Amino acid sequence: MPSWKKENRNLKANKVSLDWSEVNMSYLQEYRSKLRSAAEAVKVVKSGDTVHYGEFAMASHVLDEALAQRKDELYDVVIRTVSNLFPPKTVLSDPEKEHFILHESFMSGATRKLHDQDMGYHLPITYHECGSYYGLGTIPVDVALLKVAPMDKHGYFNLGVSNSVTPNVLAVAKKVIVEVNTSIPRCLGGVKEAVHISKVDFIVEGDNKPLIEIPPARVSEADKAIAALIMEKIEDGACLQLGIGGMPNTIGKLIAESDLKDIGIHTEMLVESMVDMYEAGKITGARKTLDQGKIVYTFAMGTQRLYDFMDDNPACASFPADYTNNPYIIAQNDKVVSINNSLEIDLYGQICSESSGIRQISGTGGQLDFHFGAYKSKGGKGFICLSSTTTNKNGELISRIKPILTPGGIATVPRSLISYVVTEYGITKILKGLSTWERAEELIKVAHPDFRDELIKEAQKNKIWRRSNKIV
Structure with a gap:
């Protein structure tokens, strides 16, 4: 019935x-x-x-x-x-x-x-x-x-x-x-x-089945190391955006356990660790200059715990993506910290976060929007994060920092817009304003030590290296 x-x-x-019985009769009839x-x-x-x-x-x-x-x-x-x-x-x-x-x-x-x-x-x-x-x-x-x-x-x-x-x-x-x-x-x-x-x-x-749950991603030792490095750059009153993956969620958990105060949220994706931060009293949004006190997002994926947190919660505010992801809206908050994962980066500073060669893995998503918006924010910082290496299908260790992107790979963030790159070996200087040889040096500094000499040779071959360069 x-x-x-x-x-x-x-x-x-x-x-x-x-x-x-509370519903207007005309709506009920409709x-x-x-x-x-x-x-x-x-x-x-x-x-x-x-x-x-x-x-x-x-x-x-x-x-x-x-x-x-x-x-x-x-x-x-x-x-x-x-x-x-x-x-x-x-x-x-x-x-x-x-x-x-x-x-x-x-x-x-x-x-x-x-x-x-x-x-x-x-x-x-x-x-x-x-x-x-x-x-x-x-x-x-x-x-x-x-x-x-x-x-x-x-x-x-x-x-x-x-x-x-x-x-x-x-x-x-x-x-x-x-x-x-x-x-x-x-x-x-x-x-x-x-x-x-x-x-x-x-x-x-419908059948009233619960929403599909997405459990938190597996966290690697590299993720933990990268998260610890970024934590040193986050200040009281920062306005946070976290992307998809284990490392951004790790940062959320670290913030929940930290002494940081008055964190704000203006994000694309509302993630599980934001519940941890909120329950720990870290998220107040009190220092946001836009949508003060509100956790602003456009979509959420997580477990039932996250969905229950969102239910009828006036602390959360749902907006369309043309608002949440507009770089000029993002930039209206001070100290925006944008944290997103990547698959690989080349020595020119091109970020590929969505494909492995021609094989599409995900999509551009909001990474470009928030990386650019964070740069435009007063005191803002945009971090692109990746482990220095991965293992290919043959079980071989390969560098994620490459001389050039894998042929067919998509430049999710162009080299002209890149800010900071982070691996477990460190954080680069801001890459904006650096020449090709300066970028190559900064990126090789945070590459896995086993691949640095090879990357230097490739940089020399591509004419983006100087003899005066030194890798610490």
Whole structure:
């Protein structure tokens, strides 16, 4: 029996019971009129359509599975996602890409495997700009398939743990279908953190499964060493952005155990260690010059502990990515510290954080946005972090600091915008304003000792070395 037919039924919406008797009768009637099964709702999708899924943890497996059932009826349907945390059934059902074509702007571990099997395409973006792609018509949206929290008494469905580009999608989508899930935390704004029922075409009541959890990444000894080096550069009142990976989360845990005070948060991703910092009293946001006292973010991925922390929490503020990731917004806070991981860097200072040669690993994400924004911030610092070495598939130790990027590798941060680089062997000077030979010297200083002589030879060969250079 549909939930709206159960009189005075209390929904466990965001740990707060919502009594349907509190809902405006006109919204209740509209809800009833728009309620469909998943199979009925996705019938609006036509061949040649562009379908946009919810982002990160907010993608709907219920609507995806229903759409996959229509495979034989549809051709050339473009599925656009942002870091889908599960392999879409639509894509799995059609490895030849005749019916469904995956376009993804930031790959998850689950969808990377699909791309490796030639079952999808990468969509390069600059994250703070990508909302404008919809307004320009570069990315059409025929149907939006979104997972949302239950409707509140004012007729709004909360977008949960991902704001990102969803408001931009909603602004241009010809049809909007929402899957209501009572496990979704109600994440407060900020702005544009909810969609009104008047903007929704069909409502599907889902299976209420909890959000996919992403456990904290494994932390290496190199991560710990890098985190300890960066901790020496963080001051009271710093405004922090942490990227994905074990090392940024390690820094959060170290801050929670430190004597630092009045840390602020303006970030792309709300991560697990920020809960540690908050509970330890380190995050107050009291010295922020913008959105004072608020933990500003655009999406979150983590465990249920993180999602519970976000639920109905006025300390957290959800904004679209064109706000959180805009370098000129970021820079309005003082002492912005941006901390992100990388895969490799060359002696010219080009940062590759998203591919291994031509193999796409993730995406540009917000690294470029925050690295640039931190530099523009008064007292700000942008750190690109990487272990000095890694092991290849043959078990050989190789340097992550290279003479040139691996052929086909993507320069996520161009050499002209790079600030600080950190390995377990140290932190470079700020690389902005340094010539090619000065950059090479700084980067070889933080390379693994076993590879320094080889890097010097390559630098000489590439004419970016001076005899006066000295490596300590």
